[in-house]
Amino acid sequence: MTSPETATAPPLLSMSGISKFYGGVRALEKAELTVMPGRIHAILGENGAGKSTLIKIMAGVVAPDQGRLLLDGREVSFASPADAAASGIACVFQELSLIPDLSVADNICISNPPRRFGLIDRQAQRVIAAEALARAGADDIHPRILVKDLPLSRRQMVEIAKALARKPRILILDEATSALTAGDVAKVFAVLKRFRSEGMALLYISHRMHEIAELADECTVFRNGRNVATYKAGTRSETEVVEMMIGREYKNVFPPKPAHVSRPQPPVLECRDLGWDDRLRNISLTVGEGEVVGLGGLDGQGQRDLLLALFGVLRGTTGEILIDGKPQTIASPARACHENIGMALIPEDRKTEGLMLPMTVRENLSFAALDRVARRGIIDRDKEEELIDGMVRLLGIKTAGLDIPVGALSGGNQQKVVIAKWLMRGPRLILLNDPTRGIDVGTKQELYALLRRLADQGAAILFYSTDYDELIGCCDRVLVLYDGSVINELAGDRLTERALIASALNVDQARMTEARI
Amino acid sequence: MSDITGERAMERRLPKFIRRIDPAVATAFGCILLLLVVGSIYSTSFLSVEYLLQQLKVAAFLGVIATGMMIVILLGQIDLSVPWSVAVGGMMACAAAAFGHVGEALAIPFGILCGMAIGLANGVGVAYLRIPSMIITLATNAVAQGLMVVYTGGFSPQDSATAAMRYIATGFLVPGVPNAVIIWALIGAAAVFALTRTTFGRSVYAIGNRERAAYLSGIDTRRVVLIAFVVSGGLSAFGGVLLAGYASKAAQSMGDTYLLPSIAAVVLGGTSILGGRGSYLGTVAGVILITLLQSILSVMQMPEAGRQIIYGVVIVAMLLLYGRQRRTE
Numbered sequence: 001m002t003s004p005e006t007a008t009a010p011p012l013l014s015m016s017g018i019s020k021f022y023g024g025v026r027a028l029e030k031a032e033l034t035v036m037p038g039r040i041h042a043i044l045g046e047n048g049a050g051k052s053t054l055i056k057i058m059a060g061v062v063a064p065d066q067g068r069l070l071l072d073g074r075e076v077s078f079a080s081p082a083d084a085a086a087s088g089i090a091c092v093f094q095e096l097s098l099i100p101d102l103s104v105a106d107n108i109c110i111s112n113p114p115r116r117f118g119l120i121d122r123q124a125q126r127v128i129a130a131e132a133l134a135r136a137g138a139d140d141i142h143p144r145i146l147v148k149d150l151p152l153s154r155r156q157m158v159e160i161a162k163a164l165a166r167k168p169r170i171l172i173l174d175e176a177t178s179a180l181t182a183g184d185v186a187k188v189f190a191v192l193k194r195f196r197s198e199g200m201a202l203l204y205i206s207h208r209m210h211e212i213a214e215l216a217d218e219c220t221v222f223r224n225g226r227n228v229a230t231y232k233a234g235t236r237s238e239t240e241v242v243e244m245m246i247g248r249e250y251k252n253v254f255p256p257k258p259a260h261v262s263r264p265q266p267p268v269l270e271c272r273d274l275g276w277d278d279r280l281r282n283i284s285l286t287v288g289e290g291e292v293v294g295l296g297g298l299d300g301q302g303q304r305d306l307l308l309a310l311f312g313v314l315r316g317t318t319g320e321i322l323i324d325g326k327p328q329t330i331a332s333p334a335r336a337c338h339e340n341i342g343m344a345l346i347p348e349d350r351k352t353e354g355l356m357l358p359m360t361v362r363e364n365l366s367f368a369a370l371d372r373v374a375r376r377g378i379i380d381r382d383k384e385e386e387l388i389d390g391m392v393r394l395l396g397i398k399t400a401g402l403d404i405p406v407g408a409l410s411g412g413n414q415q416k417v418v419i420a421k422w423l424m425r426g427p428r429l430i431l432l433n434d435p436t437r438g439i440d441v442g443t444k445q446e447l448y449a450l451l452r453r454l455a456d457q458g459a460a461i462l463f464y465s466t467d468y469d470e471l472i473g474c475c476d477r478v479l480v481l482y483d484g485s486v487i488n489e490l491a492g493d494r495l496t497e498r499a500l501i502a503s504a505l506n507v508d509q510a511r512m513t514e515a516r517i
Numbered sequence: 518m519s520d521i522t523g524e525r526a527m528e529r530r531l532p533k534f535i536r537r538i539d540p541a542v543a544t545a546f547g548c549i550l551l552l553l554v555v556g557s558i559y560s561t562s563f564l565s566v567e568y569l570l571q572q573l574k575v576a577a578f579l580g581v582i583a584t585g586m587m588i589v590i591l592l593g594q595i596d597l598s599v600p601w602s603v604a605v606g607g608m609m610a611c612a613a614a615a616f617g618h619v620g621e622a623l624a625i626p627f628g629i630l631c632g633m634a635i636g637l638a639n640g641v642g643v644a645y646l647r648i649p650s651m652i653i654t655l656a657t658n659a660v661a662q663g664l665m666v667v668y669t670g671g672f673s674p675q676d677s678a679t680a681a682m683r684y685i686a687t688g689f690l691v692p693g694v695p696n697a698v699i700i701w702a703l704i705g706a707a708a709v710f711a712l713t714r715t716t717f718g719r720s721v722y723a724i725g726n727r728e729r730a731a732y733l734s735g736i737d738t739r740r741v742v743l744i745a746f747v748v749s750g751g752l753s754a755f756g757g758v759l760l761a762g763y764a765s766k767a768a769q770s771m772g773d774t775y776l777l778p779s780i781a782a783v784v785l786g787g788t789s790i791l792g793g794r795g796s797y798l799g800t801v802a803g804v805i806l807i808t809l810l811q812s813i814l815s816v817m818q819m820p821e822a823g824r825q826i827i828y829g830v831v832i833v834a835m836l837l838l839y840g841r842q843r844r845t846e
Contacts, residue, residue: 313733337735345733353733356726358794367723368734370716377715421734 010073012037012201013058013089013170018067020053027053028064029225035170040192040202042212042233045222046245046298046468046501051205054222055172058203059091060084082111090168092160092176100148105129107147108162132165133158137191153181160188171195172203177211189215207298207505209238221245238507246497254473255452258290266325268429268460271310274319279305281485283319287429287460292451294475295464297504302484303464304348307431310462311345312336323429337368337425344368344427346418346435350411354418357407361399362388364406364417369424391420396446412443419450430454432463436470448474468500482506539795541787545802548785552809559817570695576808577701578763580801582756583779584708585636585749587800590783591712592742593725593792594643594650596749598635599779601661603772606632606754607761608665611676624679625758632754633747635661640746644739650746669769677766686762697759704752709797721745725792777825781832782807 013035020028028050035041045051056062057069060078069076071087078084081091098107105125106113114124129143138157147155156176163171173192177185192202192215206212212219216233221244229244236244267286274283280302287293295303309317312330321328323341330336336343347353355364365388366373373384388402395416399409406417415435422430432451436444451474455461465471471478477491480503488503490496556563582599589596596602610628613620620627635657642653688696712718720741723731732738756775761767786803788795810831814824 311733332737333733333735334737347730347733352727353730356723356730356793358726359722363719363722367719367731367736370719374716377717379714379716379719381714 011035012072014070016068018054018057018064020057020062020064026225031225031227033220033227035201035203037201038196038199039217040196040204040215042204042206042216042219043222044212044219044241044245049222050225051222052174055091055174055205058084058089058172085111085166088167088169089172090163090166090170091172091174092163093174098147098155098158101146103144103146104141104158105143107158108132108165128165129161132161135164135191136161137187153184156180157184168200170201170203174205175207177206177208209241209505209507242498242501242507245501255449257476258456266322268324269462270322270325272320274306274309274317274321276305276309276314276317279484280309283486285479285486287462289458289460290455292455292461292463292475294471294478295462295481296468296471296478296500297481299466301481303481304433306481307345307433307462307464310431311343342428344422344425344430346422346430346432348433350414350418355406355414358405360403361406361409361417362402365391365421366424368421372425387424391424395420395450412439415439415443427459429460430462432461434464434466436465436467468497471500472497480504539787539799542796542799542802545786545799545806549802549806549809552806552813556813570693572808572812574695574697575812576804577695577697578756578759579775579778579782579808580701580804581704581759582753582775583782583800583804584704585752586779587783587788587795587797588721588745589749590788590790591721591725591792591795592745594742595654595780596639596746597651597654597776598639598658598661598750599753599776600772601658601665602632602635602750602753603757603760603775604665604767604769605635605661606757607767607771608669610682610758611678611761611767614679615676621679625682628758629751629754632757633751636747636750639750640743643746644742665769678761682758682762683765686759700759705797705801712797717741717744722793725794777828778807781828784832785835
């Protein structure tokens with residue numbers, strides 16, 4: 001797996017046989033990685049390939065279930081992120097870890113501020129911060145300014161400086177450039193190259209292929225929790241890289257799709273030029289009766305915001321939403337569930353958004369449909385019971401009773417409760433936000449069959465998933481989002497894993513096709 | 518599927534009140550028994566029917582006020598405007614009594630309405646302006662106090678309670694059972710019904726557990742919070758009306774001694790101070806427990822300062838106990 005030249009110099013960090021399971025879900029299995037000093041090592045892989053788990057293990061955020069970490073040839077195990085930091089491993093994450101109301105200097109020195117007589121030595125702190133900022137190529141940022149007064153791209157520079165202040169030997173950058181302006185990216189690249197020449201080891205995770213091409217010395221591709229290939233940068237074409245990222249076992253778990261039929265106009269949902277902040281841009285889409293439309297792309301390209309915007313959760317959205325061809329203003333979820341809209345959202349995090357965990361299965365199941373089982377605000381218990389029984393049977397929810405807390409159920413059954421809760425309203429338009437995350441294969445299959453059945457009964461379904469197989473297997477069409485806008489629509493024969501990954505990475509399709517010829 | 522129905526049938530065979538009983542509620546009732554036993558060792562009159570009915574009557578005032586507090590606490594909020602909502606209720610009802618027959622007839626609803634107005638301000642502040650309830654209710658409490666000082670000119674109000682107010686607080690519709698107790702029972706029954714059988718009650722529990730999930734389920738969470746605060750303000754004021762009827766007139770500081778006990782009663786009854794969990798039965802137990810504790814301490818001639826210390830310590834102890842319980846779950 002390792003390239004020949006790694007044998008010549010001793011590796012700084014090597015990981016071998018690393019496995020990590022979350023419940024029954026495999027995040028990493030026998031993964032290997034060797035990090036050499038003075039090299040920039042890029043890590044590639046689609047959603048859920050195990051990249052972030054690998055980084056978390058390196059940074060001491062999670063402990064591996066199996067495997068060894070060798071630092072300078074000595075076995076180490078990190079009990080905490082502070083432990084890893086002390087060993088010279090620093091991380092720069094995409095989601096900013098800065099405290100907005102503190103100054104840049106305070107933030108940079110937050111974990112270990114210089115002290116004098118037991119008090120923080122502000123002057124020394126400013127000096128350290130200024131040095132770190134200069135090293136990061138951001139000496140235009142004053143250490144005394146508050147982080148909240150900086151624009152996003154500058155904050156990301158502070159984040160990098162913060163990692164540098166710990167004088168790391170291994171610097172991990174996880175999508176660290178996604179918030180940067182082009183000018184900053186160029187600066188950061190220059191800085192990273194300087195670090196490389198100083199002998200630092202850099203791990204670079206990005207989905208921007210051109211950045212990797214410009215920067216990386218080696219690349220390792222992850223797939224399904226394993227490293228499948230390590231190669232010298234520039235030796236493989238983009239097509240080959242995409243090819244390596246594909247290749248999950250493809251099981252026949254999906255219900256057959258109906259032949260394409262012409263659908264009655266107007267569509268159940270149509271949105272025109274939907275925008276929000278700068279997270280969503282000019283999104284136009286339609287979802288027709290009986291149609292399952294997928295939302296694809298890499299994680300965090302605006303798919304979640306889109307679903308929330310449609311459901312009336314976000315304030316200040318622009319553009320137009322039409323239900324059955326009539327313009328509607330959806331200002332709140334209460335409005336979205338209303339009879340003449342009939343929308344339902346299966347949220348991303350069932351534990352905090354979908355369910356009230358300490359409340360009973362019964363109370364959770366009927367909660368979204370209380371107005372259906374109540375007359376003038378008084379709950380009709382027989383009617384409630386009847387509807388609940390029907391749902392428990394329909395979805396095959398396995399529970400030791402309806403009066404136990406829903407938190408006692410398994411993840412898959414909890415997810416079924418979330419879905420059942422919405423089906424009780426008989427929605428016509430169902431939005432799903434990554435509903436199969438962390439649930440077992442059996443439940444997933446049931447869910448796929450259910451979605452198709454609902455569509456056949458006339459529901460319109462908009463389905464976001466981080467799992468490409470699911471999108472391909474379940475959806476009639478898939479809209480691929482990149483940076484808050486729809487960049488591609490795939491349907492029929494064009495809906496392949498290769499096309500999905502290529503669009504998700506915003507790799508030029510035409511160029512790829514040429515390369516194949 | 519068969520195992521579900523089997524389990525459920527078995528569950529049904531158990532009496533409902535045993536199935537549903539919360540360890541915290543059981544603890545509170547246990548403490549009541551313990552207090553009575555300790556009291557009876559001190560003096561046998563603690564077990565007499567008259568004494569117990571008298572205690573129940575005193576408890577009724579706290580019970581009415583604690584009902585509103587409980588709904589607010591179930592939401593994960595708190596209502597610190599209780600002292601002056603109580604005083605406003607009592608004083609405004611007495612003030613209305615000065616306006617002839619019409620005023621006398623409207624005294625009770627007018628007092629309650631004034632309390633609801635305070636609750637409305639609290640509710641708007643918490644639900645729509647997103648001000649933490651601890652701040653806004655403290656502020657409305659101060660404003661209410663200021664308004665009442667302006668109204669009375671800083672002296673104790675001269676108006677006295679109407680006959681109707683005196684009757685509902687001290688009369689006997691059913692021989693032997695004070696009317697205040699009947700009123701508490703009615704309000705309690707309404708609260709139990711509202712909390713367990715209505716969409717409002719379900720929403721209160723849901724918001725207390727996970728406001729985001731409730732909101733995403735299409736519940737108008739702001740309206741529910743608003744209503745809860747209005748109800749709490751109204752019930753506090755109604756408590757004030759009862760107290761004014763009991764004492765025949767309203768007084769400036771009549772509500773001051775109800776803030777801590779009302780929170781304590783709710784928390785001692787097993788309602789989570791973080792919201793989302795608790796039963797009205799527990800609050801009933803908490804109210805009786807607090808009332809008995811107060812009574813026994815005063816019979817034992819414990820000075821006011823000592824009583825305050827004991828309350829505080831008991832609340833902290835109970836919170837520690839329940840907090841531990843929740844973590845181990």
